[in-house]
Amino acid sequence: MSHDPAHSGPAPAVGPVSLGPEAHVMVGNADKFINWCRKSSLWYLLFATACCGIELMQTGASRYDLDRFGAVFRATPRQSDLMIVAGTITHKMAERLIRLYEQMPEPKYVISMGSCANTGGPFYKDSYCVVKGVDLLIPVDVYVPGCPPRPEALIDGILKLQKIIEQKRNFAAKA
């Protein structure tokens, strides 16, 4: 919206006439705009504990190029919107994972990547040290199956998460 510099003092009442021929106005839904911003800059936390981490690195590297979707990695949870849990989570790691998740600012999203993070994977049946699914610790938005999932699968998971973000209502009346 352009503003006439000749005007000083209190701004005049805004109406269709006062905008003038130079005005660039976009009318839309605030929810849509906010969701578009959020889904287009999903900065993800570098959090890789096992072989899924290799696929995560590959997804971020030039061949699959996750940057196309506005998703770049961050080395600190305080700058991240998305946590991709890539790998086996042991009980010793669980506390650290929860701490990292709690340090992320709202709104935050979680993708559980690979069998280990989804359910415990090959360690489901007989393991004393592996957490049987990261959803026992933190809320998960998207599960990506695979052992490990290929980069295409992870990208599909991120697109699915973008669809979820698109549907969020930011200004709905609180119950």
Added chain:
Amino acid sequence: MEPKAIFEAVKGKFGEAVVELQEEGFRPAFVVVSPESVREISLFLRDDPAMKFDSLMCLSGVDYKDRFAVAYHLHSLEIGHRIGVKAYLPREAPSLPSVDGVWPAANFQEREAFDLYGIVFTGSCDLRRILLPEDWVGHPLRKDYKYPEFYHGIKV
């Protein structure tokens, strides 16, 4: 040096503390020693000019159900021969002297054996759990280990 000759030399020096030579099915063969003398025998194997076992390749704990064992795999980089040393421990309160003063590499492996089998290495410079959380209860690689139902409120 052949395992037989190493066994004879150690037996000649330490006598009763050296129990037997296990050759069948083991490569290298194992010299079975009493747990109390592990440290002295290790020092001898490292420092004797005919032995010169300067490398501890592996230190493992074993659970035989009726007893435990600690197995040491030694290698001499200078002479090029190898030998295993093994000490059997009782099921109740297994403990033997630490060899981390002989080979510093032993420390992490002793911590692992302590963590997963509960074998106590006396005189160790730093005997703590290495893989599991500090407050974990029990030693999971023991054959009679019972899995806990929850750990810090998370289902195991």
